[in-house]
Amino acid sequence: MERQERIAVLSVTSECVPLVKTGGLADVAGALPGALAPLGVEMRTLLPGYPKVKARVTGKEVGAWPMFGGTARVLEADHEGLHLYILDAPHLFDREGAIYTGPDGEDWPDNPERFAALSLAAALIATEGVGGWQPELVHLHDWQAGLTPVYLRQRGASAKTVMTVHNIAFQGMASADHVEKLHLPPEDFTQGGYEFWGQVSALKAGLTYADKITTVSPTYARELMTPEFGMGLDGLLQHREGDLSGILNGIDLDVWGAPYKTARGKAKHKAALRKEFDLPDWDGPLCTVVSRLTSQKGLDVLLDALPVLTDNGGQMILLGSGDPTLEAAWKARAEEHPGVAVFIGYDEALSHRLIAGADAILVPSRFEPCGLTQLYGLSHGTLPVVALTGGLADTVIPLTPATEVKGVATGFQFTPVSAHALAGALRQVVETYRDTALWAQMQKNAMAHPVGWETSAKAYAALYQDLIHA
Numbered sequence: 001m002e003r004q005e006r007i008a009v010l011s012v013t014s015e016c017v018p019l020v021k022t023g024g025l026a027d028v029a030g031a032l033p034g035a036l037a038p039l040g041v042e043m044r045t046l047l048p049g050y051p052k053v054k055a056r057v058t059g060k061e062v063g064a065w066p067m068f069g070g071t072a073r074v075l076e077a078d079h080e081g082l083h084l085y086i087l088d089a090p091h092l093f094d095r096e097g098a099i100y101t102g103p104d105g106e107d108w109p110d111n112p113e114r115f116a117a118l119s120l121a122a123a124l125i126a127t128e129g130v131g132g133w134q135p136e137l138v139h140l141h142d143w144q145a146g147l148t149p150v151y152l153r154q155r156g157a158s159a160k161t162v163m164t165v166h167n168i169a170f171q172g173m174a175s176a177d178h179v180e181k182l183h184l185p186p187e188d189f190t191q192g193g194y195e196f197w198g199q200v201s202a203l204k205a206g207l208t209y210a211d212k213i214t215t216v217s218p219t220y221a222r223e224l225m226t227p228e229f230g231m232g233l234d235g236l237l238q239h240r241e242g243d244l245s246g247i248l249n250g251i252d253l254d255v256w257g258a259p260y261k262t263a264r265g266k267a268k269h270k271a272a273l274r275k276e277f278d279l280p281d282w283d284g285p286l287c288t289v290v291s292r293l294t295s296q297k298g299l300d301v302l303l304d305a306l307p308v309l310t311d312n313g314g315q316m317i318l319l320g321s322g323d324p325t326l327e328a329a330w331k332a333r334a335e336e337h338p339g340v341a342v343f344i345g346y347d348e349a350l351s352h353r354l355i356a357g358a359d360a361i362l363v364p365s366r367f368e369p370c371g372l373t374q375l376y377g378l379s380h381g382t383l384p385v386v387a388l389t390g391g392l393a394d395t396v397i398p399l400t401p402a403t404e405v406k407g408v409a410t411g412f413q414f415t416p417v418s419a420h421a422l423a424g425a426l427r428q429v430v431e432t433y434r435d436t437a438l439w440a441q442m443q444k445n446a447m448a449h450p451v452g453w454e455t456s457a458k459a460y461a462a463l464y465q466d467l468i469h470a
């Protein structure tokens with residue numbers, strides 16, 4: 001057997017399971033190191049020292065630098081299979097509230113400094129090493145890590161960089177005076193550099209200067225190069241097309257493997273859910289949504305289309321939180337309709353019960369870089385009903401006359417994201433559910449669909465190898 005060289009990679013992320021999560025980025029950052037370890041990649045993770053991180057992990061100090069008005073220390077720790085560097089900067093991260101927003105729901109005004117510090121720490125670790133370890137490559141996640149290549153260039157460092165776009169809607173914008181405040185090179189505050197609409201964009205910095213760019217599905221990689229999805233960065237991404245690729249997210253099967261193997265198992269979970277949510281025992285499909293409530297997710301459109309499901313024996317349980325207007329509209333619907341139940345909040349255990357017990361999971365997103373809940377659905381035989389976009393398009397095989405003949409369908413798809421098109425898909429769900437043999441066949445297909453990390457971890461490892469040996 002060929003001897004494999006171990007590659008040292010620093011993953012830079014603002015959230016990471018099991019310590020801190022607002023969305024799928026945390027799942028991905030938490031799962032990648034374990035998926036890459038058998039492939040000769042030693043991935044360590046740099047994460048801000050938010051109070052809830054420091055409450056659970058005590059590390060050993062291995063570095064300290066002055067950073068934006070205080071001292072930032074690096075604490076090294078092992079935690080549940082992760083090798084962590086925690087950036088302990090109390091003036092930036094020790095505060096009550098959510099990780100990106102304050103008690104008023106607005107972004108923390110010093111978010112530019114907070115995540116510039118994360119990026120600067122990554123660059124310093126890659127330049128100087130820390131506690132006797134130095135990465136050859138730095139893997140950056142979203143805008144929060146986007147300034148890293150700028151700080152690396154300033155220091156003439158040789159570490160390679162990969163930037164992953166999980167969501168281009170968040171661009172890390174900061175007013176122009178941040179060129180100075182964040183100690184950025186003024187000569188690169190240009191259209192060809194990190195300047196965007198007269199401001200600093202941490203995301204654009206990463207997209208401009210990282211050696212390679214990835215995003216979390218092949219379809220989203222193509223969509224990003226179009227004006228419809230690129231959110232102003234499509235031109236830059238077209239320019240970098242040769243360095244851009246899409247690598248699908250996987251899910252952690254230790255956490256999201258199906259808890260049952262038989263239809264009876266599912267029926268038990270479903271009955272328990274109906275009891276918990278006080279839903280009548282109708283004979284139509286029980287559908288669910290587990291989601292942030294933002295315009296990205298299309299749940300306003302679902303409210304308009306929902307009667308096709310709930311007036312035809314189907315039921316709906318939504319778990320989510322976010323936009324207050326959407327929260328109120330869903331709560332109102334639950335009060336009006338006996339077939340609709342809503343839980344506003346964030347609840348990991350409930351998300352498992354819902355995905356285990358429902359017949360179908362709905363993901364009507366306007367755009368979706370990858371999406372994880374449709375993958376959880378597949379692994380549980382909970383058929384996904386998805387918009388034809390991004391990773392949703394890449395992971396679900398829709399029921400059509402052709403896929404029915406071939407016996408390969410795993411779910412339902414619709415386009416565009418309109419109440420009319422979604423209602424059509426919901427009608428198809430209601431009708432297909434009555435065909436118990438077809439539904440059972442689709443569940444079997446769904447559960448056989450590979451959703452783990454194996455293939456994608458190999459793609460990341462190959463990308464790192466290519467860059468390091470280029």
Ligand code: ADP
Pocket residue numbers: 022023024025027290291292319320321345346347348351370371372373
């Ligand atoms: P995004 O990152 O855009 O929010 P993903 O589908 O990639 O979308 O990831 C969302 C993750 O957050 C999934 O793991 C999902 O189960 C979880 N999640 C979202 N909302 C909730 C909630 N209200 N309660 C529990 N888990 C949630």
Ligand code: GLC
Pocket residue numbers: 023024025028166167216249368369370371372391
């Ligand atoms: C983003 C995207 C989601 C993706 C997740 C993890 O938050 O909205 O589609 O699955 O990141 O990559």
